[in-house]
Amino acid sequence: MRNGKVRVGLVGCGVMGKSLATQLRTIEQMELVAACDAFDDVSKAFAEEFGIWSTTNLDELLGRDDIDAVLIATPPYLHAEQTVAAAKAGKHVFCEKPMALTVEDCDRMIEACQAKNVKLMVGQVLRYFPIHSKVKEIVESGELGRLLCLTIHRLGGWFTGVWAKDWRKSKVTSGGALMEVNIHELDYLRWVGGEVESVFAMGENFLHSDCDYPDCALVVMKFQNGALGILHTSQVSIAGDYGGRADCEKGSLLFPQFWNGKLVVQTEREQKVIKAEELSTENPVRRELREFVESIVENRKPAITGEDGRAAVALAVAIYKSMETGNPISLRFKQ
Ligand SMILES: NC(=O)c1ccc[n+]([C@@H]2O[C@H](COP(=O)([O-])OP(=O)(O)OC[C@H]3O[C@@H](n4cnc5c(N)ncnc54)[C@H](O)[C@@H]3O)[C@@H](O)[C@H]2O)c1
Structure with missing residues (x-):
């Protein structure tokens, strides 16, 4: 750290990298000093925009001793190798979701960060969106009694505009929609509902023959506390919707x-309506970065740990397994 600031290197100067860098600049305790992208023109343009140094060589960035932490915002298949390399170089790591594409890779990332005593936070940013976090707060408070059933649907069309990247079309590079998109909802279901005991899922690829994973899936889960959960995810829904x-x-x-x-709280006696704008207004990406830097400064675990990232990945892996085998998959033992 220098002058009380955590000095940061960004890896992956794409859409999310830019969002992270933009929010980082508004946080007093952070300073963006360097960026790395596989493409020279991309890293140079990024460096110019943010007034920082850049490289196409990750080792070169990690070799700088004026960098305390890295933000990894590359496609998911690169997260494990890059996190392990950063940890070995003694850098704290903020890794975008999904943490990795296998549970084994998540374990390697956690072990590498533990071995070097550096922080590892995973960017499950939904936890910082106003309605998402209010639902968690109310369920956790117990004011409505025990949670019985939690259902989420995230429905829409295909990846267009800035999201239309080739790496998103392949399960090997993106993890498929269940990892690349719905790792958000899987983390959220577990965060609100508790640890998952078992899952059963069906998926189909209806409209996207150029990609190798389902574009529509129905997932049923049972939490260890006995509650039930459902995720309906789709990239074939013309009307779209996102709620639960x-x-x-x-x-x-x-x-x-x-x-x-808005959030409607309905009991037998009354109905209360809470609007999103009445809740936190801090940008969720800024909020997650603030949590990351505060965990470094205060030398404590970040709110969203490698173990959290791993649990969401384990859930996605179990869901794919259920689709492939046609059987329910238990998560209580193993994973
Ligand atoms: N939290 C969110 O809501 C959110 C939103 C979008 C994306 N993401 C996540 O952020 C990550 C990146 O997504 P994106 O939309 O920014 O993708 P993107 O394709 O726009 O950007 C990825 C960047 O990484 C670069 N890159 C590729 N290989 C590299 C390497 N070996 N070393 C350095 N750079 C390399 C690419 O050139 C590209 O500039 C993914 O994990 C994605 O899931 C999160």
Whole structure:
């Protein structure tokens, strides 16, 4: 650290890298000093925009002793190798979701960071969106009694615009939609519902023959506490939608629209409506970066750990396994 600031190197100067860098600049305790991208023109343009040094060689960036931490925002298949390399170089790591594409890779990342005593945080940013976090807060408070059933649907069309990257079309590079997109919802289901005991899933590829994973999936899960959960995910829905509900013993939480929507708290006696704009207004990406830097400065575990990232990946792996075998998959033992 220099002048109380954590000095940061960014790896992967694409869409998310830019979002991270933009928010980082608003955080007093962080300073962006370097960036790395596989493409020279991309890293140079990025460096110019943010007024920093750049390289196409990750080892060169990791070799700099004026970098305390790295943000990894490359395609998912690169996260494990790059995190392990960064940890070996003694850098704290913030890794974008999905943490990796296998549980074994997640374990390697956790072990490498533990061995060098550096922080590892995974960018499961949904936890910092207003309605998402309010639902968690109310369920956890117990004011509505025990959670019985949590259902989430994330429905839309195919990757277009800035999301239309070749690496997203292949399961080997992206992990498929269940990892690249729905790792958000899988982490969220586990965060709110608790550890998952078992899953059963069906998936189909209806409309996207140029990609090798389902574009529509239905996932049913049982939490270890006995509650049930459902995820409906789709890239073939013309109407689209993103929301859900949580039914608890003494009331229901309805959130038909997660983004900028409202939260309805319904009990037998009353109905309360909470609007997203009444909740936290801090940019969620800024909030997660602030958590990362504070965990470094305060020398404590970040709120979203490698173990959290790993649990979401284990869930996605089990879901794919259920689709392939046609059987329910237990997560209680092994994983
Ligand atoms: N938290 C969120 O809501 C959110 C949103 C979008 C993306 N993401 C995640 O961020 C990551 C990147 O996604 P994106 O949309 O920015 O992708 P992108 O394709 O826009 O950017 C990836 C960048 O990584 C670079 N790159 C590729 N190989 C590299 C290497 N070996 N070394 C250095 N750079 C390399 C590419 O050239 C590209 O510039 C993914 O893990 C994705 O899941 C998270």
